[in-house]
Amino acid sequence: xxxxxxxxxxxxxxxxxxxxxxxxxxxxxxxxxxxxxxxxxxxxxxxxxxxxxxxxxxxxxxxxxxxxxxxxxxxxxxxxxxxxxxxxxxxxxxxxxxxxxxxxxxx
Amino acid sequence: xxxxxxxxxxxxxxxxxxxxxxxxxxxxxxxxxxxxxxxxxxxxxxxxxxxxxxxxxxxxxxxxxxxxxxxxxxxxxxxxxxxxxxxxxxxxxxxxxxxxxxxx
Amino acid sequence: xxxxxxxxxxxxxxxxxxxxxxxxxxxxxxxxxxxxxxxxxxxxxxxxxxxxxxxxxxxxxxxxxxxxxxxxxxxxxxxxxxxxxxxxxxxxxxxxxxxxxxxxxxxxxxxxxxxxxxxxxxxxxxxxxxxxxxxxxxxxxxxxxxxxxxx
Numbered sequence: 001x002x003x004x005x006x007x008x009x010x011x012x013x014x015x016x017x018x019x020x021x022x023x024x025x026x027x028x029x030x031x032x033x034x035x036x037x038x039x040x041x042x043x044x045x046x047x048x049x050x051x052x053x054x055x056x057x058x059x060x061x062x063x064x065x066x067x068x069x070x071x072x073x074x075x076x077x078x079x080x081x082x083x084x085x086x087x088x089x090x091x092x093x094x095x096x097x098x099x100x101x102x103x104x105x106x107x
Numbered sequence: 108x109x110x111x112x113x114x115x116x117x118x119x120x121x122x123x124x125x126x127x128x129x130x131x132x133x134x135x136x137x138x139x140x141x142x143x144x145x146x147x148x149x150x151x152x153x154x155x156x157x158x159x160x161x162x163x164x165x166x167x168x169x170x171x172x173x174x175x176x177x178x179x180x181x182x183x184x185x186x187x188x189x190x191x192x193x194x195x196x197x198x199x200x201x202x203x204x205x206x207x208x209x210x211x
Numbered sequence: 212x213x214x215x216x217x218x219x220x221x222x223x224x225x226x227x228x229x230x231x232x233x234x235x236x237x238x239x240x241x242x243x244x245x246x247x248x249x250x251x252x253x254x255x256x257x258x259x260x261x262x263x264x265x266x267x268x269x270x271x272x273x274x275x276x277x278x279x280x281x282x283x284x285x286x287x288x289x290x291x292x293x294x295x296x297x298x299x300x301x302x303x304x305x306x307x308x309x310x311x312x313x314x315x316x317x318x319x320x321x322x323x324x325x326x327x328x329x330x331x332x333x334x335x336x337x338x339x340x341x342x343x344x345x346x347x348x349x350x351x352x353x354x355x356x357x358x359x360x361x362x
Contacts, residue, residue, distance in 0.1 A: 021156070022122075022126065023288055028149065029129075031288070035326070039326065041148060042323040042324075042326065048156070049152055060163060063168075067222055068171040068172065075182075079179075080320075082182070082186075084326050085328070087141055088328040089189070089328055090141055090192050092299075094192070103342075105300050
């Protein structure tokens with residue numbers, strides 16, 4: 001009984017993660033500028049992978065593979081901000097006129 | 108329960124691969140090179156998800172290791188691309204824009 | 212640091228025999244020596260159990276914030292689409308140590324909707340997907356919590 005509940009919860013999490021990834025890819029198409037698209041990609045990186053891998057941890061049960069899956073989440077969450085930051089820096093440094101694309105505010 | 112689980116996992120993998128195709132089209136369309144790098148990054152994340160799902164579906168634990176290494180390599184891709192782009196720019200108009208913003 | 216390496220080694224090896232343990236000790240000692248020598252890793256002075264509690268509470272807050280921000284950005288994608296008002300904000304942070312600044316920049320980037328573009332000498336450049344996400348970013352909760360950790 002408890003097994004079935006855990007499996008159902010895991011499957012629900014995986015399906016929700018799929019939905020998150022779908023919205024992320026939809027965001028890649030609906031948003032118009034690179035820096036905006038990056039936010040959509042960040043949603044997939046952070047929320048989508050967390051939902052899918054958390055569901056898979058529930059499906060794995062208490063095993064070594066589940067611990068390794070947790071390690072994947074940790075690695076992705078440590079590296080994805082650095083990757084986003086590098087891409088954003090590249091974009092802002094190489095774009096000819098950033099002020100045409102978005103509002104710049106100094107505080 | 109077992110068949111529902113297998114069916115749902117198969118369906119999820121199929122939809123994820125369709126999403127990979129859609130992202131690949133985005134990478135081809137993308138007007139700037141950063142668009143393409145972002146699309147490649149998203150594809151890498153999706154591949155990691157697919158590998159992890161397959162390890163559950165096929166009950167093969169070694170696929171989790173493959174996903175782990177793939178996640179690390181995908182991070183390396185972006186870092187190498189950034190290293191390739193930045194020195195070229197710094198030779199051209201190094202630090203000018205930044206200094207201007209700092210003082211204003 | 213060596214303990215962390217050793218735990219990851221055990222996790223990846225997947226078995227607890229004498230041989231893997233010995234190799235793990237050797238490799239983690241070598242790696243932590245290399246980190247100190249080549250990457251400039253310095254151990255922070257130990258400040259008691261309260262710090263660990265504050266770190267855990269910070270990580271818990273970060274996790275909740277990531278999940279919340281994910282939902283906000285998903286709603287923006289569906290409702291606003293191309294009509295979002297992206298914004299680039301330059302602001303000064305009050306954090307002084309490099310470590311706290313790095314954690315702040317990573318936290319800002321990890322919560323979807325805001326991305327740190329540059330962070331040099333305490334001057335941050337943050338790109339926000341929508342103007343509503345950019346409000347009050349220079350006094351955000353992350354910074355307040357990190358100030359408490361830093362002090």
